Amino acid sequence: MTRRGLLPLVVMVPALAAAPPRRELDTPVRRAAYLREMLDALCTRIGPRPSGSKGFDAGIAIVERELRRALPIVVRDSLKFRRWTVTGKPYFIVGDRALETYVADNSPETPGREVSGTLRKGRQYEVVDTAGRVVAGAGISEFGRAIVTMHSGADDAALFNIGRQDVEILERAIREKTPVRAHAKVKWFDNVESSSVAGTLPGDSKEEILIVAHADTKYNTPGANDNTASLITMLMLAHAIPAAKPARTVSFLATTGEELTFFGAKHYAGTRRAAGTIGDIKYCVNLDSLTYGPNLQINTTSAGLAKVILDIHRDLRIETEPKVFERDDTMDSAPFLASGARTVHLNSRGDDARTLPLWHRPEDRAETIKPEFVESSFRVLLELITRLQTAAVDQ
Numbered sequence: 001m002t003r004r005g006l007l008p009l010v011v012m013v014p015a016l017a018a019a020p021p022r023r024e025l026d027t028p029v030r031r032a033a034y035l036r037e038m039l040d041a042l043c044t045r046i047g048p049r050p051s052g053s054k055g056f057d058a059g060i061a062i063v064e065r066e067l068r069r070a071l072p073i074v075v076r077d078s079l080k081f082r083r084w085t086v087t088g089k090p091y092f093i094v095g096d097r098a099l100e101t102y103v104a105d106n107s108p109e110t111p112g113r114e115v116s117g118t119l120r121k122g123r124q125y126e127v128v129d130t131a132g133r134v135v136a137g138a139g140i141s142e143f144g145r146a147i148v149t150m151h152s153g154a155d156d157a158a159l160f161n162i163g164r165q166d167v168e169i170l171e172r173a174i175r176e177k178t179p180v181r182a183h184a185k186v187k188w189f190d191n192v193e194s195s196s197v198a199g200t201l202p203g204d205s206k207e208e209i210l211i212v213a214h215a216d217t218k219y220n221t222p223g224a225n226d227n228t229a230s231l232i233t234m235l236m237l238a239h240a241i242p243a244a245k246p247a248r249t250v251s252f253l254a255t256t257g258e259e260l261t262f263f264g265a266k267h268y269a270g271t272r273r274a275a276g277t278i279g280d281i282k283y284c285v286n287l288d289s290l291t292y293g294p295n296l297q298i299n300t301t302s303a304g305l306a307k308v309i310l311d312i313h314r315d316l317r318i319e320t321e322p323k324v325f326e327r328d329d330t331m332d333s334a335p336f337l338a339s340g341a342r343t344v345h346l347n348s349r350g351d352d353a354r355t356l357p358l359w360h361r362p363e364d365r366a367e368t369i370k371p372e373f374v375e376s377s378f379r380v381l382l383e384l385i386t387r388l389q390t391a392a393v394d395q
């Protein structure tokens with residue numbers, strides 16, 4: 001290669017790094033291709049992305065890159081937390097049968113090599129040792145096979161999550177006083193850093209529409225439905241909102257820590273409070289698990305916001321059956337509801353008995369995502385952002 005041949009490279013590299021091109025996602029075909037590409041990158045190639053893990057960091061870097069492609073202002077909202085991990089292979093053995101189990105997030109470990117005892121049923125199943133102490137708990141999944149839940153912190157016994165298919169074995173073990181052995185070792189890491197990422201398109205007005213989707217998963221799943229496909233839908237919206245200056249500011253927030261104690265959204269709200277800008281957020285739309293079924297579940301205490309979303313379905317002739325629930329309490333939208341925004345938490349849970357058992361399971365993989373559910377949500381949400389530019393939702 002000649003010296004002259006090298007020259008353009010020197011010029012091009014910083015230019016590319018400074019301004020990655022925006023994606024053209026202006027047709028359903030292009031959006032479906034983008035969905036596949038991003039599901040492949042996040043779920044298939046990276047896999048589980050619990051907050052504080054290398055997987056999460058790799059995933060949020062992709063999200064940040066995409067937001068930078070789409071929007072003029074992108075910031076990280078970094079925090080530190082005490083991270084819990086399970087080490088080795090936990091087990092929960094009834095007689096000589098090892099049940100499928102996941103240790104609950106933030107669970108204490110079992111003391112010594114293992115704990116043993118017999119089962120009884122209180123608020124949940126409990127392993128009681130010969131001294132009458134509860135040495136482990138067993139929680140049963142509501143939907144099917146074992147999932148990862150969260151330890152309440154109310155006691156110091158390890159919590160094992162068991163699937164519904166094994167309830168019969170537990171019941172028989174109570175009747176027959178079958179010995180049970182259980183083992184879980186965990187490790188805590190102090191001051192682990194994790195980040196949410198926020199991208200903003202400033203409008204004529206500081207009044208702001210905030211779209212939120214969590215970017216973390218439980219530790220046992222690639223989380224395609226919960227919440228990667230919804231996160232990708234949010235990225236599509238960031239790419240699609242008109243380059244023309246909107247009337248109201250539009251922001252997109254990919255959060256960390258939703259699957260733990262919603263700590264990313266809470267931290268971001270704290271950052272905005274400290275900056276004196278939290279009052280600018282007039283509307284907050286939280287996207288979580290939009291793809292379990294075709295029908296959006298609209299969880300909101302704002303009758304006006306629910307009406308806007310229902311009207312959009314009618315006007316765009318979206319052939320699904322949205323349902324409204326008058327609640328919006330514990331999700332990533334909660335800190336913004338508390339600060340005075342009108343909020344809605346959108347999901348699709350409960351609409352499809354065949355896919356709901358994917359929740360917090362390793363089977364929640366990229367192949368299970370139906371592109372048509374993403375497309376209908378995208379259309380509704382793009383129109384929602386447009387209508388909220390001028391809407392006066394006063395109830």
Ligand SMILES: [Zn+2]
Pocket residue numbers: 214226227258288289
């Ligand atoms: Zn979720």
